[in-house]
Amino acid sequence: MKNKAIGIVGLILIAFIACLAIFAPLIAPYDPNxxxxxxxxxxxxxxxxxxxxxxxxxFSELVYGAQYSLLVGLTSxxxxxxxxxxxxxxxGWFGGVLDSILMKITSFFITIPYxxxxxxxxxxxxxxxxxxxxxxxLVSWAEIARILRSQTMKMRSREYILSIQAMGVSHWYVIRTxxxxxxxxxxxxxxxxxxxxxxxxxxxxxxxxxxEPTIKSWGSMLYYAQAKDAFMTDAWLWWVIPxxxxxAILSFGLMLxxxxxxxxxxxxxxxxx
Amino acid sequence: xxxxxxxxxxxxxxxxxxxxxxxxxxxxxIITLNFFLPRMLPGSPIATLAGExxxxxxxxxxxxLMSSYNLDKSLxxxxxxxxxxxxxxxxxxxxxxxxPIVNLMLQALPWTLLLAGCNLILSTLIGTLLGAASAFxxxxxxxxxxxxxxxxxxxxxxxxxxxxxxxxxxxxxNWFPIYGAYSMFQNNSWFAAIGDVLHHLALPLFTLVIxxxxxxxxxxxxxxxxxxxxxxxxxxxxxxxxxKRVQFCYVMRNALIPVFTVFxxxxxxxxxxxxxxxxVFSYPGLGSLMFQAVSGRDYPLMQYSFLVVSxxxxxxxxxxxxLYKRLDPGLGVKNEK
Numbered sequence: 145m146k147n148k149a150i151g152i153v154g155l156i157l158i159a160f161i162a163c164l165a166i167f168a169p170l171i172a173p174y175d176p177n178x179x180x181x182x183x184x185x186x187x188x189x190x191x192x193x194x195x196x197x198x199x200x201x202x203f204s205e206l207v208y209g210a211q212y213s214l215l216v217g218l219t220s221x222x223x224x225x226x227x228x229x230x231x232x233x234x235x236g237w238f239g240g241v242l243d244s245i246l247m248k249i250t251s252f253f254i255t256i257p258y259x260x261x262x263x264x265x266x267x268x269x270x271x272x273x274x275x276x277x278x279x280x281x282l283v284s285w286a287e288i289a290r291i292l293r294s295q296t297m298k299m300r301s302r303e304y305i306l307s308i309q310a311m312g313v314s315h316w317y318v319i320r321t322x323x324x325x326x327x328x329x330x331x332x333x334x335x336x337x338x339x340x341x342x343x344x345x346x347x348x349x350x351x352x353x354x355x356e357p358t359i360k361s362w363g364s365m366l367y368y369a370q371a372k373d374a375f376m377t378d379a380w381l382w383w384v385i386p387x388x389x390x391x392a393i394l395s396f397g398l399m400l401x402x403x404x405x406x407x408x409x410x411x412x413x414x415x416x417x
Numbered sequence: 418x419x420x421x422x423x424x425x426x427x428x429x430x431x432x433x434x435x436x437x438x439x440x441x442x443x444x445x446x447i448i449t450l451n452f453f454l455p456r457m458l459p460g461s462p463i464a465t466l467a468g469e470x471x472x473x474x475x476x477x478x479x480x481x482l483m484s485s486y487n488l489d490k491s492l493x494x495x496x497x498x499x500x501x502x503x504x505x506x507x508x509x510x511x512x513x514x515x516x517p518i519v520n521l522m523l524q525a526l527p528w529t530l531l532l533a534g535c536n537l538i539l540s541t542l543i544g545t546l547l548g549a550a551s552a553f554x555x556x557x558x559x560x561x562x563x564x565x566x567x568x569x570x571x572x573x574x575x576x577x578x579x580x581x582x583x584x585x586x587x588x589x590x591n592w593f594p595i596y597g598a599y600s601m602f603q604n605n606s607w608f609a610a611i612g613d614v615l616h617h618l619a620l621p622l623f624t625l626v627i628x629x630x631x632x633x634x635x636x637x638x639x640x641x642x643x644x645x646x647x648x649x650x651x652x653x654x655x656x657x658x659x660x661k662r663v664q665f666c667y668v669m670r671n672a673l674i675p676v677f678t679v680f681x682x683x684x685x686x687x688x689x690x691x692x693x694x695x696x697v698f699s700y701p702g703l704g705s706l707m708f709q710a711v712s713g714r715d716y717p718l719m720q721y722s723f724l725v726v727s728x729x730x731x732x733x734x735x736x737x738x739x740l741y742k743r744l745d746p747g748l749g750v751k752n753e754k
Contacts, residue, residue: 146561248442251439252442252443252446255439255440255443255730255731255734256443256446256447256727256730257688257689257726257727257730258689259689259690259692259693260688260689260692260707260722260723260726260727261723261727263692263707263711263719263723264454264719264720264723265454267711267716267719268454268455268716268719340572344574347574347576347577348574348575348576348693351574351576351693351696352692352693352696352708352711352712353711353712354711363574366574366576366577366580369580370576370580370697380580380581380584384577384580384581384584385581387577388573388574388577388578388580388581391572391573391574391577392569392572392573392574395572396568396569396572399568399571399572400568403568
């Protein structure tokens with residue numbers, strides 16, 4: 145019961161940010177890339193969160209930033225989960241040489257330090273939404289693959305799977321109808337953790353100045369705030385605080401939903417909460 | 418469903434030889450990747466090497482530049498030259514800082530090790546204790562606040578926490594320095610110097626600890642919860658052994674092994690965190706160096722920062738792996754399934 149309540153709170157938080165992203169053109173009072181007022185204006189009725197160093201409306205930037213964070217998070221997590229599912233199931237189901245080759249590659253990606261790798265890749269490769277999502281996705285699938293592999297291996301030796309196979313159906317049929325269905329909650333849980341991690345990584349990369357400078361993202365707003373020494377003045381209150389809170393709302397919401405799914409998978413423990 | 422086993426080697430005992438093999442392959446792969454990184458850059462290498470001056474160069478100057486970087490040779494030869502320079506520490510000069518990269522690394526390394534090391538120790542200790550405490554509180558259903566607070570903390574971007582702390586305690590209240598790792602131009606006693614270093618360390622360290630706690634917290638909590646329900650723990654209570662003794666000697670001892678696994682898995686993650694935090698606090702470690710390289714488009718410096726950080730992480734994982742076996746004497750025997 146408590147479990148469900150926590151999940152619902154999480155869903156509400158995510159829905160709030162998703163609404164910002166979807167209805168951005170309706171919610172945002174100004175275009176986020178247009179100078180609409182004097183720089184460093186304090187928050188007022190005209191500019192809800194004031195303006196930044198060049199005179200962009202910070203509230204509008206914030207609303208449009210939701211789009212990019214969500215999109216990068218979803219796309220890269222989908223890429224990571226896709227590769228992770230294929231590698232994990234193939235490896236766990238078929239075993240043998242295929243398994244040992246795939247697991248060698250997986251352990252490479254698990255051991256290599258994540259953020260430094262992502263930093264050099266984004267620095268050396270072309271910038272933009274596609275390359276950011278690809279890099280974050282292609283680097284982070286290994287953990288999912290490993291977890292799904294061990295679950296698939298456990299399933300393969302179950303009685304009912306063995307009896308279905310004894311009837312002579314193909315591997316593909318069993319994987320499609322039983323393995324994937326049974327792994328679904330685990331995949332969803334991993335996907336949610338990945339979305340959260342990708343959103344935080346995108347923010348960190350944009351904060352380091354590795355994002356596409358023309359795209360509005362919460363991380364890049366903080367990059368400019370840091371570059372213009374916003375923390376030395378009062379401007380940090382309306383320039384630095386809001387993007388961080390948005391990131392926190394989104395990733396906190398995702399974590400709560402994650403707890404709910406985890407609790408359903410492991411009722412004995414009722415998950416972490 | 419949480420991950421309590423070693424990410425690479427699983428629960429089974431794996432002979433030392435194949436572990437060493439894995440880490441050696443990793444280092445070779447990193448070194449090779451590092452060679453190809455600058456070659457993946459779009460555009461001609463001249464543009465990267467010479468920057469804006471590239472447009473005004475004559476054909477002759479370009480050739481000279483190409484041959485000075487051995488770019489006129491074949492890829493194989495370039496790789497051999499790269500390996501030779503790598504081993505002999507001739508890493509070239511940084512564009513931005515106009516100094517040998519090796520020297521820059523050696524200056525930055527101690528600060529990163531200090532920051533990351535202190536963070537690792539503090540967040541492991543605090544996170545594990547909080548996790549265990551919340552697991553013991555669970556029976557009375559009083560653990561929810563701790564879990565929610567820590568989840569919230571781990572949802573915040575680490576650099577943002579840094580910026581907020583910097584503004585509040587550095588700029589507004591002026592309790593802590595806002596820049597660097599030590600005060601310049603001071604000839605104090607070594608005692609005052611240590612105090613000064615710690616004073617500079619406090620804010621970045623606190624920022625890192627807050628965000629690193631969560632992993633240790635969840636692992637220790639989950640692991641203790643699993644252990645509490647085991648028969649031998651209930652049996653110990655039934656036998657009349659005091660509660661505290663059961664908690665520490667019976668539960669904690671066994672529950673801590675997975676925490677160590679996570680500790681190993683997180684070495685890399687924790688070093689990564691310091692890249693961002695060092696940037697916020699202008700702390701002169703490898704992270705700041707990497708950031709300066711990124712913002713100045715200083716590709717060689719970027720490349721070698723990546724190399725040094727990665728190799729450090731791999732070596733540390735290897736050392737932790739060796740220790741792991743001592744910690745869990747049953748490894749490779751009782752878990753064999």
